Amino acid sequence: MGILNLLVLVLVMSFIHGSQSTILTITNHCPFTIWPAILTGSGPAASSTGFELAPQASTDVTAQPSWSGRVWARTKCSNSGQFSCKTGDCGSNQISCNGKGGAPPATLIEYTLAGSENKDFYDVSLVDGFNLPVKVVPSGNGCPSTSCPVDINAACPNDLALMDGGAKIGCKSACLAFGTPQLCCSGAFATPDVCKPSNYSQIFKSKCPQAYSYAYDDKSSTFTCPNGGNYQITFCP
Incomplete structure (x- = not known):
């Protein structure tokens, strides 16, 4: 197939799918x-895997239809010999993560674009813990925003806290901190009927009721919007 015909086919298929x-x-x-x-996570790679962002600055990242992935922010980063961060570090030794995930605890924004019924699915997740407040606002009319707008670090129990120089810079999930099947919803606790919110996850939920606080927190934490809109992700809203 010629290049021109291939491009036409791609355009037609995109139009059909909507x-x-x-x-x-x-x-x-x-x-x-x-x-x-x-x-x-799946689909064509997003246009960036990581960058520096000064206070009050914004950067656009483009994701194609069928993209599934996550966004987070790294904090307290330095480049003394090799690039590293004290929260959310992806271990690439560079500002770009190059396909590597972030070390918890980190506040996550998760997406599946153009999924079932051509809808976008998105959420704020604290399942891997918390490092920064965030808010997600879709451009689509009537599409709900979601957020974790408060600083959970200030209220983080000491046995979950990630410390740096005497300051709490992150709040681990109970699964990360203790690793038990009951807190991780694994093993014999790997179903929503058995794995229930813990006292620890309820701390997250009380502060950020829209965010995932543990693995089976779907009903109050997953949001949808028809595909075709854009999203504003604001850290420290």
């Missing part, structure tokens, strides 16, 4: 620099 690329506008309202990161 899906469009999505722009994720990532904004930093924190009073310090952050390093957003993007991991593609």
Whole structure:
């Protein structure tokens, strides 16, 4: 098949499916620099895997239809010999994560674009813990926003806290901190009928009721929007 015919076929199939690329506008309202990161789980790779973002700055990331992935922010990063961060580090030794995920605890924004019924599915997840507040606002009319807008670090129990110089810079999930099947919803606890919210996950849920607080928190934490819109992701909203 010639290149021209192939391009026409791709355009026709995109029109039939009705899906469009999505722009994720990532904004930093924190009073310090952050390093957003993007991991593609499936579908074509997003246009960036990580970058530096100064206070009040914004950067656009483009994701294609059928993209599934996550966005998070790294904090307290330095480049003394090799690049590394104290929260959310992806272990690439570079500002770009290059396909590597972030080390918990980190606040996650998760997406599946143009999924079932050509809808986008998105959520804020604290299943891997928390490092920064965030808010997600879709551009589509009537599409719900979701957020974890408060600083959970301040209320984090000491046995979950990630410390740096005497300051709490992250809050681990109970699964990460203790690793038991009951807290991780694994083994004999790997179904929603058996794995229930813990006292620890309820701390997260009380602060951020829209966010995933543990593995089976779907009903109150997953949101949908017809594909074709864009999303504003604001850290420290």
